[in-house]
Amino acid sequence: MSFQSLISGSECAAPANPLSQVLKHTESDRSIQQDRFSGPSSSRLHRLPGTSSTVATDNDLALARQFFEASPSGPAFVPSAVPELLSHPHYKDAWTAEQQQQMRTFELNKSQSQWAAEFDGGASSRPISLPQQAQMQQNNSAMQQMPSYMPQAGLYGNYMPRNNLYSMGPSMQNYAPMIADKGKGKSREADFEAAFAQATASLTSGIVEVTDIEEALEATTLHNHTTESDSTSVLDHVQKAEANPPADDLEKWATEFQQLMEAQRDELDYGKAMQEAWENGLGSVADSTTSGELPMKFDDVGLPILQPYVFSTDNKYLDPSASVSSPLADAKALLDQNGSLSEASLLLEAAIQKGDLGEGGYEAWILLGETKNMDEHEDAGMRALVEGVKRAEAAGASGAGMMSLAISFTNEAMDRASHVMLLRWLRARFPDFAVSEETANAISSNSSWDTHIKVTDLFLNLARQQHSQGIVDPDVQIGLGVLYYTNGEYALAKDCFESALSQRPRDYLLWNRLGSALSNGNKPEEALGVYREALQLRPTYTRAIYNVGVACLNIGAHKEAAEHFLSALALQEQSSGETSDQLWFTLRRALVSMNRSDLAEQAQGGPKSTLDVFRREGFDF
Amino acid sequence: MADDLKVAGFKSSELIASLGSAFESYSPAEKTSQIKKTNGVFEIVVKKPQGPSPAAQEATWTIDLKKAGTVIKGKAPPGTKADVTITMDDETFVDLASGKLNGQKAFMTGKLKTKGNIMLATKLDGVLKGTKAKL
Numbered sequence: 001m002s003f004q005s006l007i008s009g010s011e012c013a014a015p016a017n018p019l020s021q022v023l024k025h026t027e028s029d030r031s032i033q034q035d036r037f038s039g040p041s042s043s044r045l046h047r048l049p050g051t052s053s054t055v056a057t058d059n060d061l062a063l064a065r066q067f068f069e070a071s072p073s074g075p076a077f078v079p080s081a082v083p084e085l086l087s088h089p090h091y092k093d094a095w096t097a098e099q100q101q102q103m104r105t106f107e108l109n110k111s112q113s114q115w116a117a118e119f120d121g122g123a124s125s126r127p128i129s130l131p132q133q134a135q136m137q138q139n140n141s142a143m144q145q146m147p148s149y150m151p152q153a154g155l156y157g158n159y160m161p162r163n164n165l166y167s168m169g170p171s172m173q174n175y176a177p178m179i180a181d182k183g184k185g186k187s188r189e190a191d192f193e194a195a196f197a198q199a200t201a202s203l204t205s206g207i208v209e210v211t212d213i214e215e216a217l218e219a220t221t222l223h224n225h226t227t228e229s230d231s232t233s234v235l236d237h238v239q240k241a242e243a244n245p246p247a248d249d250l251e252k253w254a255t256e257f258q259q260l261m262e263a264q265r266d267e268l269d270y271g272k273a274m275q276e277a278w279e280n281g282l283g284s285v286a287d288s289t290t291s292g293e294l295p296m297k298f299d300d301v302g303l304p305i306l307q308p309y310v311f312s313t314d315n316k317y318l319d320p321s322a323s324v325s326s327p328l329a330d331a332k333a334l335l336d337q338n339g340s341l342s343e344a345s346l347l348l349e350a351a352i353q354k355g356d357l358g359e360g361g362y363e364a365w366i367l368l369g370e371t372k373n374m375d376e377h378e379d380a381g382m383r384a385l386v387e388g389v390k391r392a393e394a395a396g397a398s399g400a401g402m403m404s405l406a407i408s409f410t411n412e413a414m415d416r417a418s419h420v421m422l423l424r425w426l427r428a429r430f431p432d433f434a435v436s437e438e439t440a441n442a443i444s445s446n447s448s449w450d451t452h453i454k455v456t457d458l459f460l461n462l463a464r465q466q467h468s469q470g471i472v473d474p475d476v477q478i479g480l481g482v483l484y485y486t487n488g489e490y491a492l493a494k495d496c497f498e499s500a501l502s503q504r505p506r507d508y509l510l511w512n513r514l515g516s517a518l519s520n521g522n523k524p525e526e527a528l529g530v531y532r533e534a535l536q537l538r539p540t541y542t543r544a545i546y547n548v549g550v551a552c553l554n555i556g557a558h559k560e561a562a563e564h565f566l567s568a569l570a571l572q573e574q575s576s577g578e579t580s581d582q583l584w585f586t587l588r589r590a591l592v593s594m595n596r597s598d599l600a601e602q603a604q605g606g607p608k609s610t611l612d613v614f615r616r617e618g619f620d621f
Numbered sequence: 622m623a624d625d626l627k628v629a630g631f632k633s634s635e636l637i638a639s640l641g642s643a644f645e646s647y648s649p650a651e652k653t654s655q656i657k658k659t660n661g662v663f664e665i666v667v668k669k670p671q672g673p674s675p676a677a678q679e680a681t682w683t684i685d686l687k688k689a690g691t692v693i694k695g696k697a698p699p700g701t702k703a704d705v706t707i708t709m710d711d712e713t714f715v716d717l718a719s720g721k722l723n724g725q726k727a728f729m730t731g732k733l734k735t736k737g738n739i740m741l742a743t744k745l746d747g748v749l750k751g752t753k754a755k756l
Contacts, residue, residue, distance in 0.1 A: 295657060295660035296657055296658065296660070376755070378755070407756050410756055411755050411756055412658065413658060413744070413747050415743075447740055448740075448743065449725055449743070482756065485756060487723070487725070488720075488723035488725075488746070512756075513756050515754065516754035516755060516756050517756075519754035520720070520753055520754050521720075522719075522720060527754065543755055546755065547754045547755060550752050550753070550754050550755075551754065553751075553752055554751075554752070581650065581651075584648075585647075585648065585651045586752055588646060588648065588651075589643070589646065589751075589752060592642075592643075592646045597646070600646060604648065
């Protein structure tokens with residue numbers, strides 16, 4: 001693994017090392033590709049959830065057998081062990097051993113029920129079980145991690161009461177790095193075994209390390225007096241909460257984390273902080289080379305404060321002598337017929353400016369936002385969606401446009417705003433689903449790491465609830481997918497999008513989302529296959545073309561990437577709309593990677609004739 | 622120009638150098654939008670415990686995404702103050718940049734230590750990772 005990281009380098013690295021590109025080709029696990037994406041057969045692609053579940057089940061049977069054989073004592077061990085441990089003088093050591101045992105049995109319970117479900121339910125249980133499976137895998141790596149994690153806990157020693165070392169343990173399962181998220185079957189099995197063996201081997205060393213940490217903590221902790229009683233209550237908690245400890249502990253951990261964040265901030269010498277603030281403030285005023293742009297501002301619920309939407313200045317559809325029929329209807333027709341996205345946006349702008357706003361006064365705005373985003377104008381799209389969502393909320397429409405807006409926020413790295421919007425969507429769409437006051441308040445104030453946990457939990461609970469009723473709601477799966485994607489957990493996101501796709505195989509937006517989850521998850525070849533599906537359904541889908549270019553860039557096919565960007569730009573230029581800045585930026589990057597900085601200079605997005613320059617240079621688009 | 626960012630023996634230095642050249646190739650508009658999104662000065666301290674001498678065990682770079690939009694070797698220049706100092710191993714940095722590890726996980730597992738504005742550190746993976754696909 002370290003050899004790979006030595007060679008491959010970052011995505012943005014100039015291709016100084018062509019070997020890295022070759023290695024990228026060879027390293028990717030093609031088992032999935034062979035299962036699902038090889039060849040243009042769309043029927044195979046449409047069947048993809050079903051196909052993979054059979055593959056998974058076979059492997060899981062093998063894994064199940066292994067697991068059951070490995071720990072025959074299983075769940076019975078835990079309750080009897082705990083009272084014994086409580087009286088043990090060195091309860092710290094026993095506590096760690098018990099904790100790790102508990103982790104394993106917890107996994108065992110989870111795996112038993114999950115595989116039972118899989119035997120019965122087949123495809124319907126898959127959507128939930130897959131994220132769980134991935135989590136289980138994380139559990140294993142968490143187990144492997146735990147002995148090494150303990151010493152690191154010393155970092156937080158100054159701030160956290162001792163009992164929270166425990167609460168951080170099981171919640172590790174959500175945050176342990178994901179090993180082997182390539183391919184479903186073989187690599188996972190291998191890592192399973194490896195992780196298990198390693199964990200068993202390192203158990204003893206883990207205990208020794210914890211003892212040292214405990215001593216170190218006692219020397220430095222500020223919260224000594226609360227430890228004893230808290231630790232025993234925590235152990236009680238362990239005994240009772242077998243089925244779902246992570247949720248409670250996550251909450252506990254989350255609040256502790258929040259305290260940690262605040263504590264660290266407070267730790268700064270106040271006088272020094274003021275000094276720094278002054279200096280920075282003065283610096284930016286005095287500095288004549290500033291860009292002049294202010295940083296992004298957020299309101300008190302965590303949403304960004306944006307400039308209002310700027311309409312195109314040269315919109316031929318605004319001309320009063322133009323057709324009498326509704327521009328809104330025209331736009332919708334154009335979209336249905338796979339027409340130009342840029343033309344559709346102009347029609348929608350005209351509709352809005354003429355007062356033809358569609359349903360509830362929000363429909364046109366939301367459609368405009370979504371069309372702009374499809375056409376790779378994220379900034380404009382976001383502003384239009386903000387306007388649309390505002391009006392939709394006023395009109396009482398249950399969550400219209402909110403999912404699209406959350407996705408827009410994610411694309412612009414505004415994680416917390418995305419969480420806020422997803423929560424709003426959930427509450428609008430499922431008003432009966434219980435959301436605690438505490439959660440609702442925390443969303444607007446806490447850090448994005450905390451809000452991620454809280455909102456993901458809500459969606460997971462909702463999904464489980466639906467699953468128990470036999471429903472698979474694609475929108476909830478999409479929401480969950482977006483949450484995982486925002487947090488960088490691309491394999492989990494992929495699973496969610498796939499299950500949503502099984503319900504909506506012709507949703508080109510969904511295909512694009514799946515593709516991006518694959519692409520950002522370092523699977524560019526698979527992503528390409530998926531993007532092509534999206535483009536088959538919607539050939540003018542500019543964003544998908546952009547994404548194909550990005551995937552090419554990541555594979556190292558810089559010229560092809562540039563050609564894709566150029567063809568997207570050509571599409572936009574054909575219509576009367578503006579070209580997308582994002583396309584120009586990324587085209588420049590592709591050109592620089594090809595060592596054609598001369599061409600990069602020309603790729604500035606100026607007058608329309610510049611694209612021919614590239615045709616003359618041998619780019620085929 | 623990006624070559625003066627390199628420090629022999631550190632895998633991270635290759636990545637930082639390419640980041641530097643990427644920044645250089647940004648158009649003013651792109652630089653502005655990156656600065657607006659990130660709005661921070663990162664001081665990255667990369668450690669290499671197995672280095673032959675104490676000097677070869679640590680390297681520092683400053684990524685300025687607040688004013689100038691540049692990457693330089695060493696600590697922040699006079700007139701600029703680092704908003705956050707992030708310390709990590711050479712390996713960790715490489716994993717972060719390749720997307721194998723995200724900032725949050727690195728922080729949880731103690732692979733990443735910060736001083737200053739922690740939440741800014743969460744933006745670091747966004748900065749390091751190159752071109753991302755769009756959802």
